[in-house]
Every structure is written in C-alpha cells, then in structure tokens.
Amino acid sequence: MTFESDKTIAYWAESSAYDLETGATLLRSKKYPYALFFGHLAIEKILKALVVKHTGIHAPYSHSLVMLAKKTGFDIPDEMFDQLAEFMEFHTEARYPDVKMDFYQKCTKEFAAEKYKEIKKVYKWLRKKLEI
Numbered sequence: 001m002t003f004e005s006d007k008t009i010a011y012w013a014e015s016s017a018y019d020l021e022t023g024a025t026l027l028r029s030k031k032y033p034y035a036l037f038f039g040h041l042a043i044e045k046i047l048k049a050l051v052v053k054h055t056g057i058h059a060p061y062s063h064s065l066v067m068l069a070k071k072t073g074f075d076i077p078d079e080m081f082d083q084l085a086e087f088m089e090f091h092t093e094a095r096y097p098d099v100k101m102d103f104y105q106k107c108t109k110e111f112a113a114e115k116y117k118e119i120k121k122v123y124k125w126l127r128k129k130l131e132i
Helices: 005-028 034-053 065-070 077-096 098-105 111-130
Strands: none
Touching: 005 034, 005 111, 034 065, 034 077, 034 098, 034 111, 065 077, 077 111
C-alpha cells in the first residue's frame, strides 16, 4: 500500500474542520465539556495534517498537542504551546470518569465560551500554516 500524503493531509484538514464545527454546535447546545473535547480534536487533527505535510509520513498515533506541534516544523510561539498544553485537559478530563465530574463543574458557559474562542484562534493560526 502506498502512502499518499496529499490525500492524508486533506483527510486530516477536512476532518478537523468538521470537528471544529461540531464543537461549536455542542457549545450552542450547552454541552460544554464535549464542545471543548471536539475543540481539542480539531486542533489535534490540524496538527496531524501539518505533521504529514512537514514529514511526508503518517502522523504519530498520539493525542498530545504539544508533541504534535513540535513535529510540524513550524516556529510556534511559546504562548501557543502553553495553550496547547492547557487544551490537553479537554481531551483527558472529558473522557475519563474518575476526573469527569470536576471537569464538568468547571465547564460553565463562560469558561467554555472563552476556551472555545481560544481554540478557534489557535486553529485559524494553524490552518493558515497548512496553506503555506
């Protein structure tokens, strides 16, 4: 089986856009923890598209936004790395029951709206890098 990087990049990019919109829909539906989870997923997938673009091989099987960002080949600002590390909470805590309740209580309308705004800003920055 041959690896077609262009198709793989398109897959990750299209999937990330879908997940970002799904997160926005969940935010409007007041499903705040899951909105942030899908925001994380959108960032993860756009990073995977960038990794494939940079390396020409499959992206690692990982949910670590920081690790994926380091493999993109782009100079990513330190502040954005801090945000990516923070967004990791949305992946782990939305999925695993032992920490889920604390996370759900933290996910107020205001908290989720602010964090989703940050997710969209990071997403747009990364998406522009994909088009370079």
